[in-house]
Amino acid sequence: GAVVSQHPSRVICKSGTSVKIECRSLDFQATTMFWYRQFPKQSLMLMATSNEGSKATYEQGVEKDKFLINHASLTLSTLTVTSAHPEDSSFYICSAPEAGLGEQFFGPGTRLTVL
Amino acid sequence: GDSVTQMEGPVTLSEEAFLTINCTYTATGYPSLFWYVQYPGEGLQLLLKATKADDKGSNKGFEATYRKETTSFHLEKGSVQVSDSAVYFCALSDHGNQFYFGTGTSLTVIP
Numbered sequence: 125g126a127v128v129s130q131h132p133s134r135v136i137c138k139s140g141t142s143v144k145i146e147c148r149s150l151d152f153q154a155t156t157m158f159w160y161r162q163f164p165k166q167s168l169m170l171m172a173t174s175n176e177g178s179k180a181t182y183e184q185g186v187e188k189d190k191f192l193i194n195h196a197s198l199t200l201s202t203l204t205v206t207s208a209h210p211e212d213s214s215f216y217i218c219s220a221p222e223a224g225l226g227e228q229f230f231g232p233g234t235r236l237t238v239l
Numbered sequence: 240g241d242s243v244t245q246m247e248g249p250v251t252l253s254e255e256a257f258l259t260i261n262c263t264y265t266a267t268g269y270p271s272l273f274w275y276v277q278y279p280g281e282g283l284q285l286l287l288k289a290t291k292a293d294d295k296g297s298n299k300g301f302e303a304t305y306r307k308e309t310t311s312f313h314l315e316k317g318s319v320q321v322s323d324s325a326v327y328f329c330a331l332s333d334h335g336n337q338f339y340f341g342t343g344t345s346l347t348v349i350p
Contacts, residue, residue, distance in 0.1 A: 130282075158337075165343075165345070166342065166343070167328065167340045167341060167343045168283075168328070168340050170337075170338075173337075217282055217283065219283075219338070227273075227285065227288065227332075228332065228338055229285075230275075230283040230284075231282055232281060232282035233281065233282040235280075
């Protein structure tokens with residue numbers, strides 16, 4: 125099946141710094157990718173839809189200036205958490221639909237801890 | 240709008256017990272339905288899916304049947320193992336790429 129990778133898998137940073145998370149579709153192209161946030165013992169919350177070649181679409185309540193999304197190519201989307209705060213600590217997961225298989229493939233997630 | 244309602248956990252079962260995790264959905268169209276599993280510290284993995292009414296998805300001993308009349312997609316397994324301990328998410332997709340997830344049900348299987 126199709127594979128989506130994320131890098132890094134785990135990152136610890138200081139408050140005020142910025143962190144970039146990469147999401148790659150390894151063996152298929154994805155014009156759209158999705159970024160989710162998961163709080164401990166809770167479900168996934170859709171943050172934004174990343175669109176190749178155009179601006180990302182953010183869900184209500186998600187700060188677009190804080191969570192910068194860039195869909196640089198058909199296989200790569202990046203999420204940059206700017207000026208990170210401890211409350212940004214969370215598990216971030218990306219996904220990409222594989223049109224031929226008609227399903228969504230999820231990355232393994234990135235654990236962000238902001239000190 | 241579309242949504243998924245999932246049985247709340249946590250669920251604790253003894254090994255070889257029967258498992259049911261309830262899931263109902265609301266959708267305006269004819270969505271595809273999914274069960275995903277998340278093991279500790281990992282991302283989501285597709286467990287099974289069904290794309291139309293009366294379809295039965297199955298994998299690793301788990302089954303779920305797409306019931307349009309009751310708008311349900313309950314997950315079942317006849318005999319759980321310790322290795323099945325994980326969080327299970329019911330989800331639907333309206334074919335427009337957007338996924339809607341349930342809140343997740345944590346399952347712990349004890350020996």
